[in-house]
Amino acid sequence: MIHPDQPDWHDVRGLGRAEAAARLREEGCNELPGSRHRSLFALILEVLREPMLLLLVAAAGIYFVLGDAREAAVLLASVLGVMALTLYQEQRTERVLEALRELSSPRALVVRDGELVRIAGREVVRGDIVLLGEGDRVPADAVVLAQRNLVLDESLLTGESTPVHKRARTAGEATSPPPRPGGDDLPYVWSGTLVVQGSALVEVTATGPRSELGRIGKSLQSLSAEPSPLQRQTRVLVRSFALAGLGLCVLLVLAHGLLRDGWLAGLLAGITLAMAILPEEIPVVLTVFLALGAWRLSRRHVLARRAAAVETLGAASVLCVDKTGTLTLNRMRVHSLVVGEASFRIPTEGGAALPVVFAPLLEHAMLACEPEPVDPMERTLHESGRRYLASDRRFADWTLQQAYPLTRTRRAVALVWTRPEGGGVVAAKGAPEAIAALCRLDPAATSALLAKVEALAAQGLRVLGVAKAEVAGNGPWPEDPCDFAFRLLGLVAFVDPLRPTVPAAIAECKAAGIRVVMITGDYPGTALAIAREAGLDAGAVLTGEALDALDEPALRAQLARVSVFARVVPEQKLRLVEAFKAMGEVVAMTGDGVNDAPALKSAHIGIAMGQRGTDVAREAAALVLLDDDFSTIVEAVRLGRRIDDNLRKAMAYILAVHVPTAGMALLPVLLGWPVLFFPIHVAFLEFVIDPACSIVFEAEPAEDDLMRRPPRPARRPLFGRRILALSLLQGLGMFVLTLIVYALGLHQGEGQARALAFTTLVVGNLALILTNRSWAHTLPATLGRRNAALWWVVGGTLLALALALALPALRGLFRFAMPTPSALALAVVAGLAGIAWFEAFKWLHRRNPDRPGTRAA
Ligand code: ADP
Ligand code: MG
Numbered sequence: 019m020i021h022p023d024q025p026d027w028h029d030v031r032g033l034g035r036a037e038a039a040a041r042l043r044e045e046g047c048n049e050l051p052g053s054r055h056r057s058l059f060a061l062i063l064e065v066l067r068e069p070m071l072l073l074l075v076a077a078a079g080i081y082f083v084l085g086d087a088r089e090a091a092v093l094l095a096s097v098l099g100v101m102a103l104t105l106y107q108e109q110r111t112e113r114v115l116e117a118l119r120e121l122s123s124p125r126a127l128v129v130r131d132g133e134l135v136r137i138a139g140r141e142v143v144r145g146d147i148v149l150l151g152e153g154d155r156v157p158a159d160a161v162v163l164a165q166r167n168l169v170l171d172e173s174l175l176t177g178e179s180t181p182v183h184k185r186a187r188t189a190g191e192a193t194s195p196p197p198r199p200g201g202d203d204l205p206y207v208w209s210g211t212l213v214v215q216g217s218a219l220v221e222v223t224a225t226g227p228r229s230e231l232g233r234i235g236k237s238l239q240s241l242s243a244e245p246s247p248l249q250r251q252t253r254v255l256v257r258s259f260a261l262a263g264l265g266l267c268v269l270l271v272l273a274h275g276l277l278r279d280g281w282l283a284g285l286l287a288g289i290t291l292a293m294a295i296l297p298e299e300i301p302v303v304l305t306v307f308l309a310l311g312a313w314r315l316s317r318r319h320v321l322a323r324r325a326a327a328v329e330t331l332g333a334a335s336v337l338c339v340d341k342t343g344t345l346t347l348n349r350m351r352v353h354s355l356v357v358g359e360a361s362f363r364i365p366t367e368g369g370a371a372l373p374v375v376f377a378p379l380l381e382h383a384m385l386a387c388e389p390e391p392v393d394p395m396e397r398t399l400h401e402s403g404r405r406y407l408a409s410d411r412r413f414a415d416w417t418l419q420q421a422y423p424l425t426r427t428r429r430a431v432a433l434v435w436t437r438p439e440g441g442g443v444v445a446a447k448g449a450p451e452a453i454a455a456l457c458r459l460d461p462a463a464t465s466a467l468l469a470k471v472e473a474l475a476a477q478g479l480r481v482l483g484v485a486k487a488e489v490a491g492n493g494p495w496p497e498d499p500c501d502f503a504f505r506l507l508g509l510v511a512f513v514d515p516l517r518p519t520v521p522a523a524i525a526e527c528k529a530a531g532i533r534v535v536m537i538t539g540d541y542p543g544t545a546l547a548i549a550r551e552a553g554l555d556a557g558a559v560l561t562g563e564a565l566d567a568l569d570e571p572a573l574r575a576q577l578a579r580v581s582v583f584a585r586v587v588p589e590q591k592l593r594l595v596e597a598f599k600a601m602g603e604v605v606a607m608t609g610d611g612v613n614d615a616p617a618l619k620s621a622h623i624g625i626a627m628g629q630r631g632t633d634v635a636r637e638a639a640a641l642v643l644l645d646d647d648f649s650t651i652v653e654a655v656r657l658g659r660r661i662d663d664n665l666r667k668a669m670a671y672i673l674a675v676h677v678p679t680a681g682m683a684l685l686p687v688l689l690g691w692p693v694l695f696f697p698i699h700v701a702f703l704e705f706v707i708d709p710a711c712s713i714v715f716e717a718e719p720a721e722d723d724l725m726r727r728p729p730r731p732a733r734r735p736l737f738g739r740r741i742l743a744l745s746l747l748q749g750l751g752m753f754v755l756t757l758i759v760y761a762l763g764l765h766q767g768e769g770q771a772r773a774l775a776f777t778t779l780v781v782g783n784l785a786l787i788l789t790n791r792s793w794a795h796t797l798p799a800t801l802g803r804r805n806a807a808l809w810w811v812v813g814g815t816l817l818a819l820a821l822a823l824a825l826p827a828l829r830g831l832f833r834f835a836m837p838t839p840s841a842l843a844l845a846v847v848a849g850l851a852g853i854a855w856f857e858a859f860k861w862l863h864r865r866n867p868d869r870p871g872t873r874a875a
Contacts, residue, residue, distance in 0.1 A: 030219065032129030032147040041143040048142045048158055048225035050232050058105075061112075065104045069260070070298045070704070071097055077289045077697040080282055089698070092831060096701040103708060107302065111309040124633050126157040146222045153612045153632020154213045159229040160220035161193050162186050162205045166421070167216030174210050175199045175230060181214050193223060199230065212634055214612055248329050248665075249308075252300050263295035266684065274687055286696070287687055293700040294679040299672050299711050303665070306712040311661045319644040320654045321628070327640035329665075330622050331606075331658025334532060335729040336598050337651060338591070338607040338621070341538035341545060342480075343630055344648045345552055346514040350394040352402045353479055355379055356470060357508035364402060372406040379508040381407060383484045385445035386433055389418065395480070395512055416442075420495040426587050428452050429539070432499040434489065444487040444502045447510070449541065449585075453483030456504045470509060475543030478551055479511040521553045523649035528553075531728035532655065533603075535581045537591060542584040549582045562586040565593070573597050588613035595620045604732045606651065608643070610635050622732075625651060660720040662730060668715035670745035671790040675707055675783055677749025678756050682779065685757065692768045694760060694775055698832060702822070703783065706815045710787050713807040721794050744856070748789070752782040752852035759848050769835025773823060774845040776832070780819050781849025784812055789853040796861050797853075 033041070065071065078093040124139040129147040139157040142148065148160060150168075162168065168184040176199050187193065187205035199208050207220055209229040226232055267288040274284030311328040315321070322328050342348055354363045355376045362376050372380070384403040387396035413435075419442065420434040430448020437443075446456055450471045454464045471481045487502035496502070527534050534554055538545050542559045549559075559582040568576060577597055583590075588611055595617050598605045607621035610631040615638035618624030626639035629646045636642050643650055683695045759778045763771030787808070792800045822828045823836065837845070 030129050030147050031132045033131075033143070033145050035130050038130060038141075038143050038146065041145065042141060045144060045228075046226055047140045049140045050227060061105060061108055062101070065101055065108070068104065068298060069296055070293065071100060073289050073293050073296070074100065074697065074701065077286060077293075080286050080289070084282060088831070089696075093697055093701065096698070096705075100701070100704065100708075103705070104302075107306060107712065111305055114309045114313040124155050124157060127151070127154075142222060142225055144222050144225055148220050148222060149217070150207070150213050150220060151217045151632075152213055152215055153634045155633040155637070156207045156209055156211050156213065156220075158209045158222045158226075159224040159231075160207050160222045162207060163219045163221055165216060165218035167423070168213070168218045169215040170207060171212040171214050172199050172208065174212075175208055175234070184218065186218075193221070212612075248326075249301070249304050252304060256297055256300050259295065259297045263292055263680075266295065266680075267292045270684060270687055277690070283693075287683070287693060290695050290697050290700055291680065291683040293697060293704070294683040294695065295676060297672060297676060299708055300669065302708065303668050303672070303712050303715075307661060307665050307668070307716055310716050311657070314657055314661075315641075315654055318653050318657065319628075319647075319650055321642040321644060322640070323636075323642060324640045327623050328658060328661060330604065330640075331655050332660075332662035333604045333730045333732050334606045334623060334655050334658070335732075336533045336535060336603040336605045337527065337655075338535045338537055338594060338598070338605060339648055339651065340608050340610070340627075341536050341540060341548060342514065343610075343627065343646050344608055344651075345516060345520050345536065346548065347517055348394050348514060348630075348646075350398045350480070350512045350514050352398050353511045353513045354474070355508060355510055356474070376508075377407060378486070379484055379510065382443075382445040382486045382507055383447050383482070383510050385413065385435060385443065385486075386431055386447035386484065388421075388433075394514075395482070398512065399510070419493065422446075422499045424448070426589070428455075428499075429585075430456060430483075430499075432456075432502070434495055436489075436492065440491065442489045442491075444489055444499070444504070446485045446487075446499065446504060447482045450481055450483040450509065453485050453504075453506065456500060456502075457485050457506045458504075459506065467506070467509075471541065472543050474509070474511045475541050476547055478513070478544060478547035480514055480540055480544050482510045482512070484508060484510060516548065516551050517647060517649065519647065519649035521551075523652040524553045526652055526656075526725050530655070530659075530725040533581065535583070535594075537583045537586050537594065539586060540584055542582075545582050545584040554581055557581070559584050562590050565590055570597070570600075574601060577601065588617065591617035592620055602732070604729065606655075608651070609639070614638075656720065656725055659724050659730075663721060663724070664715045664718045666741065667718065667790050667793065668711040670741055670748075670793075671715065671786055672707070672711055673742070674745040674749035674752070674786050674790070675703075677746060678753040678779055678782065679703055681753040682756055682760070682775065686760070691760075691764065692771070694772055696833065699776060702818070702832075703779070705818075706780070706783055706811065709807075710783075710811050714787060714805060714811055715791070717805050717807050718791055719803055719805070721792060723794065745790075748786060748853065748856055751855060752779070752786065752849075755848045755852045756782065759845050763837070763841070763845075766837065766841065767835060769833060770837045770841070772832070773829075773834035773837050774841055776834070777819065777823070777837075777842060777845040778849040780815060781846050782852045783849075784815060785850050785853045787811070789856055793860065794864070796857050796864070 074093055074097045078090045078097070081090040081093065125136050126139050126142050127134060127136050127149040128142065129149065134149065142157045147163070148157060150156060156170070162184055164186050165184055169181045170184060171179070171181050173179045178200065182202050184207065185203050185205055191205060199211070207218070208231065210231040270291050271284045271288035274287050275281045308325040308328050312322040312325060315328065339345060352364050354361055357375050357379050360375060362373060380403055383399050387399055391397050391400055415438050416435045418433060419436055422432040424431055428448070430446050430452040432444055432446035434444050435442050446453060450467060454467055459467065467483070474481050484507045485504040486507055487504045489502070524534055536545060536549050536554060542561055546559050558580050560576055560580045562583070562585045565573070565583065565586065574597055583594065588609065591607060591609065591614060595605050595607050599622070605621045606623040606625055607617050608625045608627065609615070609618045610627040612632055612634045615634050618626060618635060618638040623641060624639035625641045625643055626635040627646045628642050628644040631642070641654065679700065683700070686692065686694045756775050756778045760771050760775035763774040788797055788800070791803070791805070822832050823834060829836065
C-alpha cells in the first residue's frame with residue numbers, strides 16, 4: 019500500500035510507554051465485554067447434556083434400584099471419566115480457538131515515546147496517538163488531528179452506507195466527548211468504523227465499553243463459530259441414527275419385557291443398546307478435526323478465521339493469486355533507467371557513476387515518491403537516488419503541496435513540490451500508458467514508448483514511466499493532474515524476483531489437478547514473463563479492459579484457456595471469482611486491499627495477506643496468510659486434503675465399529691441367548707473408540723498420493739455409497755465373527771463366552787483402527803508410520819483388557835469367567851481375522867492401480 023498522502027507523525031511524541039501501561043491497568047482493555055470465554059461451569063453443563071452421559075446415569079439409577087450399588091458406583095465413576103475426557107478435549111479445542119482469536123484480532127499503529135509501534139487493538143488507551151490508513155478498522159473513538167483525503171464507512175454505527183469525509187479538528191473545537199456519528203466533515207472517528215480512503219493521525223478519546231460502539235452494545239463480527247457444511251450435514255446423519263436407535267431400543271425393551279420377565283432388566287438392555295448405537299463420536303470428531311486443523315494451519319503461518327475453510331481447502335480446484343508479493347518477493351530493485359534511446363543498467367553493487375542524462379529521470383522518479391516510503395518500489399528508488407545523486411540534499415527544503423494518489427482509472431502518482439526560492443515542480447510516475455496519457459503523447463510516440471516497455475517487460479521487469487511539469491507559484495492546484503503540462507523523462511525498470519519456492523509449488527498444484535491463475539495490476543508483458551518463469555501454463559494474457567468487454571459466455575470461454583490476468587483492478591476480481599464458481603470450481607482467491615473484500619467474501623476460500631493486508635481484507639477472508647507466500651497456500655491445501663482424508667477414515671471407522679457393538683447388544687436378546695453386554699462393557703468400548711477416532715486419526719500422516727490426485731468434487735457427500743458400503747461390510751465381518759465366538763463360548767458357560775466375545779470385540783476394534791489408518795496401503799505398510807497417539811491407545815486398551823480378565827475384582831464387575839488360554843488365543847485371532855478381507859481387498863487394488871483406488875474417497 020502506498021500512502022503518498024500520509025500525515026507526518028515525526029514531531030509527535032504520543033504517550034509514554036509507562037504511562038500507557040498505567041492507563042491500561044486503570045481503565046481496562048480496549049475490548050467489548052463479550053462471551054469470549056466459556057466458563058468451566060458452562061462447559062460442564064454442556065457436557066452433561068450429552069445423551070451418552072444421560073444414558074450412563076440412567077443405567078446407574080437402574081442398578082441402584084435393583085440394589086446393585088457396586089455396579090451403580092462403577093457406572094457413575096465412568097460418567098466422571100467420560101466427562102473428564104470430553105472436558106479435556108473441549109478445553110483443548112477452546113484453547114486453540116482462543117489462541118487463533120488472539121492472533122487474528124485487529125492491530126493498531128500508535129505513536130509511543132515518539133516511535134511508531136504496532137500493538138494489539140485491545141491495548142490502545144485513551145490519549146494514544148493512532149495512525150490510520152486505508153483499510154484499517156478504527157480501534158477506538160478518537161478526534162482527528164491531521165488527515166489527508168480521509169473517508170470513512172460508518173455504516174456499522176449509522177446504517178448509512180455512503181462513506182463520509184472527515185477533517186481535522188480546529189483549535190476551538192471540543193476534543194471530547196464526540197457527538198453521535200453521522201454527517202460529513204466532522205473531526206471525529208468512531209471505534210469499529212472503516213477507513214475506506216486516505217489516512218489520518220487521531221487522538222483516542224474513549225476505548226472499550228466507553229466508546230460509542232460499546233455504549234450501543236454492538237459487537238464486531240469476530241472469529242465465527244458458525245457450523246461448517248460438514249457439521250450441518252452430519253447433524254442430520256446423527257439425528258437419524260439416534261432416532262433409528264431409539265426405535266430399536268423401544269423394540270428391545272418390549273421384547274425383553276414380554277418374552278422374559280423383568281422390565282428393569284429390559285430397560286437396562288435397552289439402555290445398553292442405545293449406548294452402543296449412539297454415534298456421539300461424530301460431532302466430537304468434527305469439532306476436534308476442525309479445531310486441530312486450524313491449529314496445524316497456524317503452525318504453517320496460516321490463520322483460519324472460519325472453521326469451514328479448513329474443510330473446503332481440501333477441495334480447492336482453482337487458486338487465484340496476486341503476482342506481486344505472493345508469487346514474487348515484492349523486494350524491488352531498480353534494474354535500469356531508459357532515456358530516449360539510451361539505457362543504463364544499474365549494477366547490483368558498486369559500479370560506475372550515473373551518466374548525467376539519466377539524472378533528471380531518477381530525480382523526478384524519487385520526487386514522485388512519498389518522503390518516507392513504505393512501498394518497496396519507492397524505497398528502492400530512494401536508495402538509488404542516495405547512491406547516485408549528489409542533488410539528494412537539494413530536496414530537503416522543498417515542500418510537498420499536493421498529492422494525487424493512484425486511482426482506479428489512472429495508474430500513476432503525481433506529487434506537487436514547491437521550492438523555498440519560489441516556483442515548483444510536479445513529478446509523476448506510473449504505468450507507462452498512464453504517463454503517456456498525462457504527457458499527451460501522440461499515437462506514434464506512444465507506440466514507440468510501449469515498444470521499449472515491451473522489451474523490458476519480456477524480461478519480467480516491472481516498468482514505470484516518469485514525467486515532470488514545471489509550475490509557477492502557489493496553488494490552487496487542479497483537481498486532475500492531467501491539467502499540468504507534463505513532459506516525458508523516461509522509464510525505470512525494476513526487478514522483483516520470483517519467490518524461490520514458487521516453481522515447485524506450482525508444479526505440485528499441476529500434479530494435484532489444481533489450476534493456478536495469476537491476477538495482477540501489472541503490465542501484461544511483465545505478467546506473462548513472470549508466469550513463464552514460475553512454470554504456469556500461460557497461453558495468453560487477458561487485460562482488465564478486455565475482461566470488461568466480454569459477456570458471461572465469452573468470459574467463460576476465455577477462462578477455460580487463459581490463466582494470466584493483467585492490468586486488473588480489484589473490482590474485477592469479483593467477476594472472475596463468480597465466473598469460476600459458475601463453472602463448478604472451488605475457488606481460492608488472495609487479496610489485500612479494501613477493494614478486494616467483495617471477491618474475498620465471494621470466493622470459497624478468501625485468503626488475506628497478513629503482512630500487506632488491510633483489516634478489511636482480513637475480515638472478509640476465511641484464511642489469513644501470515645507470510646504472504648504462495649507456497650504456503652499450497653501447503654495449506656495439502657493439509658486440507660489430509661484433514662479431509664483423515665476425517666473420512668475416522669468416519670468409516672466409527673460407522674464400522676458401531677455395527678458389531680450394536681449387533682451384539684441386540685441379537686443375543688432377540689435370540690433368547692444370555693445377554694452379552696451390560697452398560698459397563700459399552701462404556702469400556704467408548705473409552706477406546708472416542709480417543710481413537712478423534713486423536714489417532716487426526717494425527718495420521720498424509721497418504722503419499724495426496725497431491726497427485728484430482729481435487730475432491732465440491733459436492734461430494736461425507737459418505738459416498740462406496741465408502742458407506744465398505745465400512746458397513748467391515749463392521750458386519752466383525753459382528754459375524756464375534757457372534758460365532760460367543761455362540762461357541764456358550765458351551766463353556768456364560769462367563770467364559772462373555773469374556774471371549776468381549777476380547778474378540780476389543781481386539782477387532784483395535785484391528786479396525788489399524789486397517790482404517792489407510793485405505794490405500796495394507797496394514798504392514800502402515801505399521802511403520804509415525805503416530806504416537808495410536809500406540810498409546812493400543813497399549814492402554816490391551817492393558818485394560820488384560821486387567822479386566824486377570825483381576826478377580828474386575829472380572830466380577832465385567833461378569834467374566836477366566837477362559838482357557840487356547841480359547842482366548844482363538845478369540846484374539848478371530849478379532850484380527852475380521853479385517854483380513856479388507857486387507858486383501860486393499861492389496862488387490864494396489865496390484866491393479868488402474869482400477870479405481872480404494873483410498874478413502
Ligand atoms: P500488482 O497487482 O502487481 O500488485 P498494482 O495494482 O500494485 O500491481 O500496481 C499496478 C500498476 O500500478 C503498476 O504496474 C504500476 O504501473 C502502477 N503503480 C503501482 N504502484 C505505484 C506507485 N507507488 N507509483 C506509481 N505507480 C504505481
Ligand atoms: Mg458410540
